[in-house]
Amino acid sequence: MSVESLIRDTSILDTNSELEFLHEFKNVPASMACTTQIIDKDIVKNQIWDICKNTGLIQLREPLPLDVVYMFPHNDAVGKDWDLHNTNFVNFIKKHEVNSVLEIGAGSCKLAEKFLENGSGYWVGMEPNHDYKKVNIKNFKLVREWFDENYQLDNDYEVIVHSHILEHIYNPITFLENVRSKMSNDTLHIFSLPNFKYSLSNKFTNQLNFEHTVLLTEDIVDTLLKRVGFEIIEKDYNEGLPSIFYACKKTEKINLEFNTQIYEDNKSMFLDFVKFYQKEINNLNKKIKDFDGEVYLFGAHIFSQFLIYNGLDTEKIKNVLDNSEMKQGNRLYGTNFKVLSPKVLKNKSNVAVILKVANYKDEIKTDIIDNINNSVTFWE
Numbered sequence: 001m002s003v004e005s006l007i008r009d010t011s012i013l014d015t016n017s018e019l020e021f022l023h024e025f026k027n028v029p030a031s032m033a034c035t036t037q038i039i040d041k042d043i044v045k046n047q048i049w050d051i052c053k054n055t056g057l058i059q060l061r062e063p064l065p066l067d068v069v070y071m072f073p074h075n076d077a078v079g080k081d082w083d084l085h086n087t088n089f090v091n092f093i094k095k096h097e098v099n100s101v102l103e104i105g106a107g108s109c110k111l112a113e114k115f116l117e118n119g120s121g122y123w124v125g126m127e128p129n130h131d132y133k134k135v136n137i138k139n140f141k142l143v144r145e146w147f148d149e150n151y152q153l154d155n156d157y158e159v160i161v162h163s164h165i166l167e168h169i170y171n172p173i174t175f176l177e178n179v180r181s182k183m184s185n186d187t188l189h190i191f192s193l194p195n196f197k198y199s200l201s202n203k204f205t206n207q208l209n210f211e212h213t214v215l216l217t218e219d220i221v222d223t224l225l226k227r228v229g230f231e232i233i234e235k236d237y238n239e240g241l242p243s244i245f246y247a248c249k250k251t252e253k254i255n256l257e258f259n260t261q262i263y264e265d266n267k268s269m270f271l272d273f274v275k276f277y278q279k280e281i282n283n284l285n286k287k288i289k290d291f292d293g294e295v296y297l298f299g300a301h302i303f304s305q306f307l308i309y310n311g312l313d314t315e316k317i318k319n320v321l322d323n324s325e326m327k328q329g330n331r332l333y334g335t336n337f338k339v340l341s342p343k344v345l346k347n348k349s350n351v352a353v354i355l356k357v358a359n360y361k362d363e364i365k366t367d368i369i370d371n372i373n374n375s376v377t378f379w380e
Contacts, residue, residue: 003030003043005062011052012059012171012214013224013258019050022058022267023274027309029334030064030210032302033072034327042334043068044309049208049270056262058208058215058270063170069210072333079323080363082110085241089163089192090114092236092245096188098158102126104147104179105165112140124155149178156184163192164243166221167212176228183250189230193221195242201269203276204242204358205306215270218244219262229253241359277310284354285313287379293350294318298364299357300327300339307356308335319344321353323364345373352377 011017030043048061063069090111093101099121103111106125116123116139124141145151160179169175179189197217200207208215216224221244225232230248237244284307288295297304297312300322308314320337322328327339345351345368353368355361355378368376 003064003068005045005064008059008061011055011057013055013057014052017052017054020053022049022051022270024048025309029305030068031072031333032209032211032305033333034300034330034339035072035333036330039336044334051263051267053263055220055258056266057220058266060213063213064210079360081240081360085238085243086110086114088238089245093159093161093190096247098188100155100158102157102160104162106142111163113137116140153182157187159188159190161190164194166191166193167216170213172214173228180229180250185250189248192243192245195244198242200273203273205356206302206358209302215266217266219259223256223258226254226256281307281311284379288313288316291352293352294348295352296321297354300332303357304332305334342368342372345376348373349375352379354379
């Protein structure tokens, strides 16, 4: 299927800046989710990535409509890394001694659960998309609305929170301005953002896609916040799931220029990433060809899709594996692969697993070795 996309022919941070073409990925699935729909309904589209010469921002030229990209839920945030991130982020919020919280993009509501587990505080979570489970948390309210300039707050919240949301926003300037407009001078703005520079330089494949359409590196975000009218009062760095925690307060706008070095750094980092996977997929294809046992691909998500649309030989791959019960038994969007639990590896004596899953690698590998099958060959 095809669908009409949006067009970004100017930089979303500087309309006076020239855009420079970087790379095109072919036949990319529109969704990172798993589905039961027939494959003929799946949408694939080429991704063209440009860089803004003035700001250094890397952006997707033709983002897809939100109702296409988020048609199916997929991020149930399972595993130790996500749990530790959420614990650390809630502790970061609590350091600022706030009790009433408005969260934009509550997802599976796990932040609210952790914040309210001791019975104190009040949390409103805005989540217009999907229910991951029935929410039954004391002092918690779920609101099925989008956050935009038209949303009217029902309370004077002490803090507005969002976690791994800003990178999904098609116009981050407008989003940040809307957050600021809802804040009093005493309200805090606290959020978590992927550490894009760390992750992309370490060749993590989940950083740029149809959901993350802008590369919001730390130096860009620091400048952007000041230009919109936020003072950064504290930053912290989460290691397991590479993220940056920001705590900000409302202040006057500062007309700062973006550091010219950002353009050079981001361009080099992105092109190194592309070149690395051109070589890496060739190496994987040779391993697959030479291996005489069963081969599985881990990660019913962008991890597997990225390898496939960049040329991974899938003829000998039996299934995609994933620990998420929400995904198991369904088909990975954009592929013919059914998703199974890694427990299918049990008692297999000649089996290999392709494990290109960013920061989750050690957690997944340890679980398979300790609890399922310690003779698996891993291609990392």
